[in-house]
Amino acid sequence: MKNFYFLLAFLFTVVISLKSHAQEYKFGKITKEELLEESYKGDSTANAAVLFENKKIYYDFGQQNGFRIVTEVFRRIKIYNNKGFDHATHEIYLYKENSNAEKISGLKGITYNLKDGAIEETKLKKSEIFEEEYSEYNNQVKFTMPSLKEGSVIDYKYKIISPFYYSIDKMYLQNTIPIKQLKTVVQIPEYFNFKKFTTGYLPIQLKESSFNSKITLTSKTRSGGQGFTPSSTNFSSRDIDHRVNVYNITSQDVPAFREEPYSGNPDNYLSSIVFELQFVKFPNSKLENFSTTWEAVVKSIYKDPRFGGELEKTSYFKEDLKQLLKSIDSPVEKAALIYNFVKTKMNWNEKYSVVSNHGVKKAYKEGVGNAAEVNFILIAMLKYAKIKATPVLVSSIKKTTALFPTLKGFDYVVARVQLGDKYMYLDATDKYGEPNILPNRVIHGSGRIISENGSTRLVTFRPKTPSLNRLGIQCEVDSDGAVKGKTNLYYKDYLAHNFRLNYSAESQETMIKRLKQKYEINTLDNYEAKGMRELGKPVIERFDFNLDNQVEVIDDEMFFSPLLFLRDKENVFKSEERRYPIDFGFGYSNTMMISIKIPENYEIVEIPKSSAFRLPENMGNFVYRINKTSNSIQVSITETLNVPFVTADYYPVLKQFYSQIIEKESDQVVLKKI
Structure with missing residues (x-):
C-alpha cells in the first residue's frame, strides 16, 4: 500500500509538471503570474522574452x-x-508582384499591465498601425504596442493571405530574445511537393503526418425559359478528396541568438526552416515543375522589361555622353569618366532593388534612383561607349542568403567591367566608391554575375588583399610623467573609404572631440585631415597632443606602455564559443611606429621583449619589435589579418590571437631616476 501511494504521488507530480510546462496560451487571456514575472528563468540577462509563439x-x-x-x-x-x-x-x-499582392487582416494587439493589483488592458488602435511601400516588391506594416512599462506583457495576432501559392516564407525558429514555447504548423495539400532546408545550429523537432480533406466544387445550370416554360437554376456540387501533409515543429526554452561582433547579417545564422516548391500536380493535369536553375532565373530576369528593357535604353543620355567623351579614345579613361559622371549626377534614394521602379529615363532626368536604376544607367553608358559591362545581382547585407535558385534572394545591383584582361566592380550609388572599393552593404553580401545568354556564376566581393593603416607617434616624456608629441594616422583602401563615408561631413570640432574621446587625450591641437576628397589616395590625420594619464610615476620610477594611447585595451571577442562565422568584410594591416624620448635625468631599466605570433593557415600575424638607446625607445608593430571571413572553427584561436595582442601591448617600459 505504501508503494501504491508513492506511485500515485509520483504520477500526480509528473502530470502537474507536464501541465505547467505545456501551458496553453490564448489571445486576450493572461495571468497575473505572467505580469509579476521579473526575469526569464533560463536567461536572467534577457530584457524581454517570447512567452509563446504560434504560427x-x-x-x-x-x-x-x-x-x-x-x-x-x-x-x-x-x-x-x-x-x-x-x-x-x-x-x-507583404510581398507584391505585378497586380498580385499579399494582404493582412485581423491585426489586433493588447498591452497588459498591473495597476493596483488588477490587470489593465490597452488595445492597439488602428491609428497606431502604419502601412507604406517599402520597396518595389514589398509593402511594410509596422506598429508599436501602446502603454509600455517595465513588466508589461503584449499580445498581437494577424493573418496574411497570399496569392503566391508557390512560395512559403522562411520560418524563423529562433529570436534575439529567448522563446519559452514555440509551435509552428505547416499544412500542404498533396498537389504541392516541397523540399525542406534548415539553417542555424539548434536541433529542430519536426514531426510529419497527414490527414484526409476535400475540396467542394459547385456549379449551376439554367433550364427552361423558352416559350411558356419558366426558367429554373439548378445547383450541383462535387467533392475532390485529397491528403494534406502536415509538418509540426515544437520547441521549448529556445535560447536567444547572441549577435556577436562582425556578424554580417545575423539572419543567415538564426535557426530556421525553408520550403522550396519542387513541382505541382493537380488531378487530371500535367506535372508543372517549379524547381529551377540559376541559368533559368537569369534568362527570366533579362526578359523582365524592368531589367533587360531598361538596360537597352540609351536615348536619354546620348548627348551628355557625346560631350563627356569628346576626343577621348582610351577605354580606361572612358570608363573612369563615365563612372565619375554617374556618381556625381545620380543620387541613390537608399532603396534596394534589382529592377527599375519608375524607369531609368525618369531617374536620369531627376538625378535620383534606386540601386538598380543608378547602376543600370552606369552599365548602359559603359556599353554604349563600347566597354564590356554586365550587371551583377547582389544579396546585400540586409538580405538572407538564398538556399536555392530564386530572384527573391537578391535586392541590389552593381556593375562588372572588363578592361583588357582585368575586371573591376563598380557601384555608382556610393559617392566615395572606387573601382573594387564597394560599400559595406555589398562586400558583406554575395553576388551573381549574369549574362544575356543565361550564363552565371557566384562571386564574393570581399577583397583578397588587406587594407593598410599606418600610425606614427613622435613624443617625449618629461620628468613629471607628462607626454607631448605629434601623431600621423594614415588610412588606405577600405579604411580610407569608410573614413570618408563616416566623417567627410563632420566639422573640425567634431573630429577633435572624436579623437579625444577615443584615445583619452587631454589636449589636442593643430588637427588637420588631408585626402578626404581625393579618391584613390590615402586619408591622413595629423595632430599634436598632450597626455597626463599614460605614465604612472611611483617614487623615482616611471611605468608605461610604449604604445601609449594606441594600445588595444579590450578583446571584442568575449564569448567562450561561437557557432557562426566572423565576417570582417575586409582584411587589414596595421603598422605602428612609435619613437619616445625619455627625460634627461632618467634611465631605461626595462623594456618589453620583442616577439611575434601568428594565426594558422596564414590568416594573420602580429610582430612586436622594440629597441632602445640611452635616451629613447623605438617600437615597431605590425598587426595583420589577411582574410576577411573566418569560419567558426577558428574562433577559439582568433579570440586567443587578440587576447595575446592585448597582453603584449600592455607590457610596460620601466624608467628609473638617475
Whole structure:
C-alpha cells in the first residue's frame, strides 16, 4: 500500500509538471503570474522574452481565386525592463508582384499591465498601425504596442493571405530574445511537393503526418425559359478528396541568438526552416515543375522589361555622353569618366532593388534612383561607349542568403567591367566608391554575375588583399610623467573609404572631440585631415597632443606602455564559443611606429621583449619589435589579418590571437631616476 501511494504521488507530480510546462496560451487571456514575472528563468540577462509563439500556415481554396496561402500568427512577449521596449515594435513585410499582392487582416494587439493589483488592458488602435511601400516588391506594416512599462506583457495576432501559392516564407525558429514555447504548423495539400532546408545550429523537432480533406466544387445550370416554360437554376456540387501533409515543429526554452561582433547579417545564422516548391500536380493535369536553375532565373530576369528593357535604353543620355567623351579614345579613361559622371549626377534614394521602379529615363532626368536604376544607367553608358559591362545581382547585407535558385534572394545591383584582361566592380550609388572599393552593404553580401545568354556564376566581393593603416607617434616624456608629441594616422583602401563615408561631413570640432574621446587625450591641437576628397589616395590625420594619464610615476620610477594611447585595451571577442562565422568584410594591416624620448635625468631599466605570433593557415600575424638607446625607445608593430571571413572553427584561436595582442601591448617600459 505504501508503494501504491508513492506511485500515485509520483504520477500526480509528473502530470502537474507536464501541465505547467505545456501551458496553453490564448489571445486576450493572461495571468497575473505572467505580469509579476521579473526575469526569464533560463536567461536572467534577457530584457524581454517570447512567452509563446504560434504560427499556422495552410492552403485555402476558392473557386474564383484558386489556392492561396494563409499564415496565422499569434505572439506573446514579456517585457522585463525598458531595454526590452524595442521588442514591442513589429514589422510585417507583404510581398507584391505585378497586380498580385499579399494582404493582412485581423491585426489586433493588447498591452497588459498591473495597476493596483488588477490587470489593465490597452488595445492597439488602428491609428497606431502604419502601412507604406517599402520597396518595389514589398509593402511594410509596422506598429508599436501602446502603454509600455517595465513588466508589461503584449499580445498581437494577424493573418496574411497570399496569392503566391508557390512560395512559403522562411520560418524563423529562433529570436534575439529567448522563446519559452514555440509551435509552428505547416499544412500542404498533396498537389504541392516541397523540399525542406534548415539553417542555424539548434536541433529542430519536426514531426510529419497527414490527414484526409476535400475540396467542394459547385456549379449551376439554367433550364427552361423558352416559350411558356419558366426558367429554373439548378445547383450541383462535387467533392475532390485529397491528403494534406502536415509538418509540426515544437520547441521549448529556445535560447536567444547572441549577435556577436562582425556578424554580417545575423539572419543567415538564426535557426530556421525553408520550403522550396519542387513541382505541382493537380488531378487530371500535367506535372508543372517549379524547381529551377540559376541559368533559368537569369534568362527570366533579362526578359523582365524592368531589367533587360531598361538596360537597352540609351536615348536619354546620348548627348551628355557625346560631350563627356569628346576626343577621348582610351577605354580606361572612358570608363573612369563615365563612372565619375554617374556618381556625381545620380543620387541613390537608399532603396534596394534589382529592377527599375519608375524607369531609368525618369531617374536620369531627376538625378535620383534606386540601386538598380543608378547602376543600370552606369552599365548602359559603359556599353554604349563600347566597354564590356554586365550587371551583377547582389544579396546585400540586409538580405538572407538564398538556399536555392530564386530572384527573391537578391535586392541590389552593381556593375562588372572588363578592361583588357582585368575586371573591376563598380557601384555608382556610393559617392566615395572606387573601382573594387564597394560599400559595406555589398562586400558583406554575395553576388551573381549574369549574362544575356543565361550564363552565371557566384562571386564574393570581399577583397583578397588587406587594407593598410599606418600610425606614427613622435613624443617625449618629461620628468613629471607628462607626454607631448605629434601623431600621423594614415588610412588606405577600405579604411580610407569608410573614413570618408563616416566623417567627410563632420566639422573640425567634431573630429577633435572624436579623437579625444577615443584615445583619452587631454589636449589636442593643430588637427588637420588631408585626402578626404581625393579618391584613390590615402586619408591622413595629423595632430599634436598632450597626455597626463599614460605614465604612472611611483617614487623615482616611471611605468608605461610604449604604445601609449594606441594600445588595444579590450578583446571584442568575449564569448567562450561561437557557432557562426566572423565576417570582417575586409582584411587589414596595421603598422605602428612609435619613437619616445625619455627625460634627461632618467634611465631605461626595462623594456618589453620583442616577439611575434601568428594565426594558422596564414590568416594573420602580429610582430612586436622594440629597441632602445640611452635616451629613447623605438617600437615597431605590425598587426595583420589577411582574410576577411573566418569560419567558426577558428574562433577559439582568433579570440586567443587578440587576447595575446592585448597582453603584449600592455607590457610596460620601466624608467628609473638617475
